[in-house]
Amino acid sequence: MRPFITNVNYHFILKQAMNAFYGAQNTNDEGVKNALRFSCIDKATAIFDALDSEQEQLIEEIFHIHSEEDLEKYDATLQDYLLPFPTIDDAVVKKLFPKAKKLKAPTISPEEMARLVFLGWNDTGAQKKFIISPYKEQLTGIQGNFTPIAKKGICAFCHENGRVGLFKADIKTKGNTDQYRAVGQYICADSIACSAQMKDCTKLDEFIGVLKS
Template sequence: MERFIRSDQYHYIKNQSQNLLNGHMTSNDTAVKQALQSLTNEKILQLFSDLTSEQEQLLAQASEVKDDTDAILYFSRLKQYVLPFPKLSEEDIKQLFPKVKKLKVPFFREQDLTELSYIGWNDPGANRKYIITYLDGELTSLYGHYRPLHQKSVCSICHEQEKVGLFTSTIKSNKEEETISRGNYICHDSHTCNENIKSRENLETFIRRMK
């Protein structure tokens, strides 16, 4: 069976299974547990279209997770079917940021790419943050001024309460020679942000707004 699960879908399934586990721990009512299992299965299957019977059976097993051991075993197996973010070379990344001189490209371990909806990193020396993701089926890049905050707030990308910073990008307005600065709070740690993403909608909205 080929890989067919996006990273955000994978994290959504993990979140739903955790909610189900919490339900098992807080209720002894069999009817309630069965209802939670049915709802979990329904929500997960709604993420996909045109599933094969084999894929549907794999996803349905998420609603059968009853303890932490089940969860570890199931998600280690499920991860084999997650589509990894494409592996990009240093040259590939530099070509996505043609206007940036002396771009510092971090090293990304191949295993880390499995759970990424976007690649993001901070350059404290230049007070910048860089982001690479897909938009309308094409790789797109975004960078801007980044100022970390010493407090938690809601991230515009993952919509979770995390340690954030103010990301500001400058774009050209409709009038020549005029520019507009737009800012949003986003996670300081891009890896944590990716783990929180359960839908690409907010990520894509953020990219479109900042570009």
């Protein structure tokens, strides 16, 4: 079976596997346990447009996770079918951000790069954040001002509580090429940590869509 699971798919499927296992610990009713397992399997399956029989069988293995060891083995099996995030080098960065003349790709190990959902990094001197993410089946780059805030908050992308800041960019007002309006989201200051927590790309894709519209 060929790799078919993106990193964001992996995070979501593993979360459902954990929900099925740990949730089953809260009841002695086998009917309730099985209902929970089937529900988690349905949720994991639903993120794909289509699956062949082998792929379906892999997702359905969630039903047979009855121990911590089973969960660890399932995690390892999922990783065998991951689609790696594309390697981002200086040439890719130059192509996606042509106006940022001196911008370089961040230093990240190949192993860490392969497990990203999106690549993001901060230029603290310029108070900017750069993000590269698959969007409509091709790599897309967005950039904006980034202002950290003192208190923790919920990230708009990964939906986790942590250190966030306001990522803000200006876009042209429709019908008027001389006027701009600011759009922004509160997102994690640490984009690598944010990527590792992503279980759904909907909000990130929506934000990219707004900036690219």
